[in-house]
Amino acid sequence: MKFSSMTAMMLTLILFGGCKGEDKSAIIQLPQPKLTGSVSVEAAIAKRRSIRSYSDRTLTLTELSQVLWACQGITDLVRGFRAAPSAGATYPFDIYIVIGKVESVEPGVYKYIVKSHAIVLHKSGDLRSKVMKDCLGQRFIGEASATIVLATDFQPTKKYYGERSYRYVAMEAGHIGENLHLQCAAIGLGTVMVGAYRDRELQQTLGIDKLPFYVMPFGEPK
């Protein structure tokens, strides 16, 4: 699809979808993701490594846009299909971003609005060190400029796949995580998949009811 028609369709989605029930004044529109890059997928796979040390550089909105798009951005505008595969296209995850240092964005917890490629404020304040504590004190989470947290109640997938949904949702988290890893490797950022966290504490810190299902800090490698 040509970039111009993609832009037009994205604008339609921004105007007519994805913002139901949200305070529109708190919505931050993200720049369009780039659909071409200078690093091949093979080079990104070869370069990918878990990164646990980050500089304190403020990330650009363009970088934030790119990593969120790689996780769950819409890549088929007609059917609404996303960057990572999903069992029956049920898309069970909410995507939260704990922002510490991103240009033009106040620190806080934001929710990714997939249909509009935008973020909306969910909870104010720099919560990185609280999230770090909830993740058993893994220091790099406090250092990373931002952290993506997947959260789910399994319901969209459970409705169609019953007990198998637990497996399917876990598989899908892996797809999203790998997309994030490879996108970071391709644009000079680093990330690490974190599975060690206390559910209840992290839910409280983020102000969410759904189950946190992967914590993914990212930033410029130190």
Ligand SMILES: Cc1cc2nc3c(=O)[nH]c(=O)nc-3n(C[C@H](O)[C@H](O)[C@H](O)COP(=O)(O)O)c2cc1C
């Ligand atoms: C499900 C899962 C949970 C993980 N949890 C953590 C974690 O809590 N903390 C951490 O530092 N790394 C975590 N990792 C990252 C692994 O330690 C890492 O992938 C492994 O050491 C291989 O290194 P590589 O990713 O650089 O290839 C996790 C990875 C997976 C797949």
